[in-house]
Amino acid sequence: MNRDSQLKDGLTVTGLPAFTDNYLWLLHDHRGHAVAIDPGDAQVVEHGLRQRNLKLVGILVTHHHPDHIGGVAELAEHHHCPVLGPADPRIPMVQQRLVDGDCIQLEQIDMRLRAIHVPGHTLSHLAYVGHGAVFVGDTLFSAGCGRLFEGTPAQMLHSLDLLNALDPATLLFCAHEYTRDNARFALDWEPDNAALRARYRESCQAHQTGTATVPSRLSQERTYNPFLRCDQSTIRERLETSFQRELSTRLEVFTALRQRRNGYVAVHADA
Numbered sequence: 001m002n003r004d005s006q007l008k009d010g011l012t013v014t015g016l017p018a019f020t021d022n023y024l025w026l027l028h029d030h031r032g033h034a035v036a037i038d039p040g041d042a043q044v045v046e047h048g049l050r051q052r053n054l055k056l057v058g059i060l061v062t063h064h065h066p067d068h069i070g071g072v073a074e075l076a077e078h079h080h081c082p083v084l085g086p087a088d089p090r091i092p093m094v095q096q097r098l099v100d101g102d103c104i105q106l107e108q109i110d111m112r113l114r115a116i117h118v119p120g121h122t123l124s125h126l127a128y129v130g131h132g133a134v135f136v137g138d139t140l141f142s143a144g145c146g147r148l149f150e151g152t153p154a155q156m157l158h159s160l161d162l163l164n165a166l167d168p169a170t171l172l173f174c175a176h177e178y179t180r181d182n183a184r185f186a187l188d189w190e191p192d193n194a195a196l197r198a199r200y201r202e203s204c205q206a207h208q209t210g211t212a213t214v215p216s217r218l219s220q221e222r223t224y225n226p227f228l229r230c231d232q233s234t235i236r237e238r239l240e241t242s243f244q245r246e247l248s249t250r251l252e253v254f255t256a257l258r259q260r261r262n263g264y265v266a267v268h269a270d271a
């Protein structure tokens with residue numbers, strides 16, 4: 001991939017593919033100072049830094065899963081840079097513990113991010129918002145959302161509502177390339193949604209050419225991401241048919257949709 005996204009205030013985001021379908025993000029300024037977000041693999045980050053002649057000045061972590069923190073200790077030691085993230089004993093390398101609403105500033109890079117507590121995928125999960133971008137870890141994906149490993153559906157729905165309340169122009173940087181499977185799943189519940197069909201086609205083409213489908217804009221996600229569209233009657237009615245019962249609240253719709261996604265295996269026409 002290695003496609004850059006330009007943010008406000010002269011900042012750039014570079015996505016580094018890692019493992020099977022992860023993206024590790026580098027947020028950097030015009031002086032070549034960079035912050036790594038969820039560096040699951042130290043070697044991938046080192047290579048990305050060298051390639052772009054960047055100096056690592058900080059590490060941000062969204063949650064404790066190994067594919068998000070695997071490279072943190074090695075990078076922090078090598079670059080002598082601070083590690084910021086949730087207060088969670090499962091992330092012992094975090095030196096500066098953050099809570100909801102904290103403003104993040106580092107000495108060597110002109111960057112201001114705000115931490116948002118978004119429990120659901122894990123209980124201590126944080127997202128980072130600023131400069132027209134949001135780094136959501138495994139909370140929200142393009143055309144989908146994260147699995148509920150620790151949180152309740154109510155917690156996750158509230159977290160998604162918080163993210164959905166951001167400026168619609170916000171660029172969404174999620175940590176996995178799941179768009180094609182997510183969009184295929186979503187089509188079962190909203191087959192006539194033209195924006196969703198276009199997103200699915202686009203993600204199939206991207207899969208064939210090996211290009212990234214993220215970041216996307218929040219305004220786009222609102223048109224096709226079913227987990228941000230639990231108030232849509234088509235989605236509710238189809239789930240009611242599937243579950244053979246009435247779903248009277250948005251939370252019930254969200255819970256049912258997430259349940260169907262858990263056991264879902266996508267089959268693509270081009271596979």
Ligand SMILES: [Zn+2]
Nearest residue numbers: 063065121138
């Ligand atoms: Zn995770």
